Amino acid sequence: MEFGLFNSACVLPKFEGDEHRRIMDEVAIVQAGDRAGFKYAWATEHHFLTEYSHLSANEVFLGYLAAATERIHIGSGIFNITPPVNHPARVAERVALLDHLSEGRFEFGVGRGSSTTEQRGFGIPEPEMTRTMFDEVVGEFRRMWRAEDYPGFEGSSFSMPARNVLPKPYTKPHPPMWVAAGNPATFEKAARMGLGVLCFTMGGPEPLKPLIEIYKKEIEHAEPVGEYVNDNIMVTTQLLCLEDGARVRELGGALSMGYQNSLVFRYLDTFPRPDGVPLWPELIPESTPDEIDARIREGSSAYGSPEEVAGAMEHYEAAGVDQVVFGLLSSTMSRDLATEIIETFGTHVLPQFDRDPEHRTTMQRLAQCS
Helix, strand or coil, X not given: CEEEXXXXXXXXXXXXXXXXXXXXXXXXXXXXXXXHCCCEXXXXXXXXXXXXXXXXXXXXXXXXXXXHCCCCEEEEEEEECCCCCCCHHHHHHHHHHHHHHCCCCEEEEEECCCCHHHHHHCCCCCCCHHHHHHHHHCCCHHHHHCCCCECCEECCCCEECCECCCCCCCCCCCCCEEEEXXXXXXXXXXXXXXXXXXXXXXXXXXXXXXXXXXXXXXHHHCCCCCCCCCCCEEEEECCEECCCHHHHHHHHHHCCHHHHHHHHHHHCCCCCCCCCCCCCCCCCCCCCHHHHHHHHHHCCCCEECHHXXXXXXXXXXXXXXXXXXXXXXXXXXXXHHHHHHHHHHHHHCHHHHCCCCCCHXXXXXXXXXX
């Protein structure tokens, strides 16, 4: 099982709108992850979502990371590929150039957006329209990246004449392809398309088990929209791993995770709302030390001492998760604390689960395309 970091430039009230500080904090933790042996860094794309995410031009952020790191793979988690937000040819160009700048370390995650605030901001009146847009676009990238000229396309959401889309990717035939997923139908569809899955959990790996089972069963029969199958499940969650487990229990309720989770359901309104989640501006309560301790004991939270966090990771591994990613700064956590957590996890926990220096996505691509 592999590990990564998730970047979203979350600017919670504590930071009083200090976007610059948080953006540079995100860069710093990826550099720390690179040094500590984390294999992936994923940067989200969101628009107009005050406090929740100020990382809109993630292709610029990823280009900076390409120069600021050495080994870690950098991924779009996601690029929004609906044409009103990003023209498909422009997406293909960005992917190829990022792949060159990182010298083959780019991972191409796609999605269609999960917030009507974003969708309507770009002239998409109904979320359901993005399904058709996604299906029309996702298979066109591999055609744009081939050596010959792209023959053009006439569709309902975008059209373009025959053109040579440049540059071509550094990685042959192209970087690994992923898609954001959150429900059984999307997991099944991702598998049929041969795409890796990007998802998140607030309750540990247990709720994801049936979705992972669907994916792993269906991907055996994939008809990939890329040139090869990317058989991977990535799950994003939180991490608070420190040498002193008592310190974790003390700090855990002071990082504004309840507030951040409230923002999730304020903005990502195309997701189902679980029972008991209050309507904004009412907030999800912050966790108490006893609640944190209970989640640690049941293994549903990656909080605690290295030994306790390793126990939680065993649950993820048993559930069939291929990559666990941590959104450390989706909170009021400081850069220094995040770096300490990354170093502690990288020293004591990561080597227990990830013993192969090669990236799983690279091994799969070479096995299918060499």
